[in-house]
Amino acid sequence: MPARHLIVDGMNVIGSRPDGWWRDRRGAMRSLVEMLASHAVSGDEDVIVVFDGRPFELDGEEAVGIEVIFASRAGRNAADDDIVALVERAERPGSIRVVTSDDELARRVGALGAQVMGAGAFRRELAATEASSRESR
Numbered sequence: 001m002p003a004r005h006l007i008v009d010g011m012n013v014i015g016s017r018p019d020g021w022w023r024d025r026r027g028a029m030r031s032l033v034e035m036l037a038s039h040a041v042s043g044d045e046d047v048i049v050v051f052d053g054r055p056f057e058l059d060g061e062e063a064v065g066i067e068v069i070f071a072s073r074a075g076r077n078a079a080d081d082d083i084v085a086l087v088e089r090a091e092r093p094g095s096i097r098v099v100t101s102d103d104e105l106a107r108r109v110g111a112l113g114a115q116v117m118g119a120g121a122f123r124r125e126l127a128a129t130e131a132s133s134r135e136s137r
Contacts, residue, residue: 004044005090007083007114008036008122009100010051016101016119026056033063035126040065042129045097048086052079080105087112 014021014028021028029051040047047066055070071078083105087093093113100106101119110116117125 004046005096006043006045006047007086007096007098008032008047008049009079009083009098009102009105009119010049011053011079012100012102012105013119013122016123025053029053030058033058033066033068035130036066037064039126039129050079050083050086077104080108084108084112087114090114 010029010032014032033049036047036049041064048069049066050069050071052071058068069082071082073081080100080102083098083100087096087098087109090096093109094115096109096114097117098105098109098114099117099119099122100109106116
């Protein structure tokens with residue numbers, strides 16, 4: 001079991017790049033899940049992504065190696081509250097890296113001891129992982 005844990009604020013990461021994701025919200029979510037699955041295979045972290053919105057079925061292959069959670073309720077900050085709850089329940093919050101550019105969420109999880117990484121920096125990390133994966137094929 002990996003010693004480190006990664007929790008991703010899914011819609012925050014998706015929304016960090018104005019690439020037309022809003023025209024196909026589910027497609028953008030699936031794409032992020034696939035990138036996270038590739039990251040999970042090549043990394044040493046357990047990966048959880050938390051999305052706002054209604055749950056939908058993901059292809060079993062899309063989410064290999066990661067846990068996909070849809071917010072437990074609708075409304076403002078629903079996914080953020082679920083992310084905070086995950087950190088609160090953790091035995092070792094310092095082993096958790098939360099990916100978000102939401103200042104309030106960053107403050108809340110940081111106060112619990114989690115590390116915070118911005119969405120832009122994380123997207124660059126994902127791109128590097130993806131490039132490395134392509135080169136090794």
